[in-house]
Amino acid sequence: xxxxxxxxxxxxxxxxxxxxxxxxxxxxxxxxxxxxxxxxxxxxxxxxxxxxxxxxxxxxxxxxxxxxxxxxxxxxxxxxxxxxxxxxxxxxxxxxxxxxxxxxxxxxxxxxxxxxxxxxxxxxxxxxxxxxxxxxxxxxxxxxxxxxxxxxxxxxxxxxxxxxxxxxxxxxxxxxxxxxxxxxxxxxxxxxxxxxxxxxxxxxxxxxxxxxxxxxxxxxxxxxxxxxxxxxxxxxxxxxxxxxxxxxxxxxxxxxxxxxxxxxxxxxxxxxxxxxxxxxxxxxxxxxxxxxxxxxxxxxxxx
Numbered sequence: 001x002x003x004x005x006x007x008x009x010x011x012x013x014x015x016x017x018x019x020x021x022x023x024x025x026x027x028x029x030x031x032x033x034x035x036x037x038x039x040x041x042x043x044x045x046x047x048x049x050x051x052x053x054x055x056x057x058x059x060x061x062x063x064x065x066x067x068x069x070x071x072x073x074x075x076x077x078x079x080x081x082x083x084x085x086x087x088x089x090x091x092x093x094x095x096x097x098x099x100x101x102x103x104x105x106x107x108x109x110x111x112x113x114x115x116x117x118x119x120x121x122x123x124x125x126x127x128x129x130x131x132x133x134x135x136x137x138x139x140x141x142x143x144x145x146x147x148x149x150x151x152x153x154x155x156x157x158x159x160x161x162x163x164x165x166x167x168x169x170x171x172x173x174x175x176x177x178x179x180x181x182x183x184x185x186x187x188x189x190x191x192x193x194x195x196x197x198x199x200x201x202x203x204x205x206x207x208x209x210x211x212x213x214x215x216x217x218x219x220x221x222x223x224x225x226x227x228x229x230x231x232x233x234x235x236x237x238x239x240x241x242x243x244x245x246x247x248x249x250x251x252x253x254x255x256x257x258x259x260x261x262x263x264x265x266x267x268x269x270x271x272x273x274x275x276x277x278x279x280x281x282x283x284x285x286x287x288x289x290x291x292x293x294x295x296x297x298x299x300x301x302x303x
Contacts, residue, residue, distance in 0.1 A: 120296055135180055139169075145171040156293050157249060175286070202299070203251070204296040208290070219246060222281065224239070232265030237262060239260060
């Protein structure tokens, strides 16, 4: 019997509403309802209501906006953000949310370390082909002013891609936007995966400047952040940087030796790929308005 198909975006919204009410990152969240859901491609846009219909921008949405979960007046902030920076040290919040939203059983997927594939975009956005879920996060969860959106485009210079559009601001000690996913398929069994038999991570990735960005800029630097059991705090991770040429699809390989620890735990412990929790692709550290697109993510071996 073939696995059942995933539920549509409208049903996902209902579950996400429940998540927002119960999330550890949204204490004392004022009540709100989903008045209307529509899609632009596969980008879900939320509209909130209160008993006072004239107050469209209600307190609940203002609270979520301040936490980087949803955002500005044009719905440009992340819809499915679930964490702070790379998320909590265990990555548990995002994984539990995925299990609530998915109809497919974990057995319908192949875990990323068994197949070597983190995401080949064969599943419906925001799900990965290895059974986890992409999320977008900004520094607003820590008081920053960055904003962004996470969508899927079927033809971006010839490739289907998960597209991160972000405006990175350094105000209020902020300075990042990112797309991220946990790696463990079934966190009730294990919250980590063992990728030690591989030599690193490989991405098919693209960047461009947004309309308000620096049109003269022809290259930009980005990060990959990995979390494992040594990452003791929300902002701890192992980080590697890479440079992209504008408007060019590029395959980037980052070996495990490229990743350096930052933050409590990670800075003191050598990187260990045998207990990975989470991967994030990050625009960080400088003001920019960029588009970063991902067409594939996987582990690799040097032959």
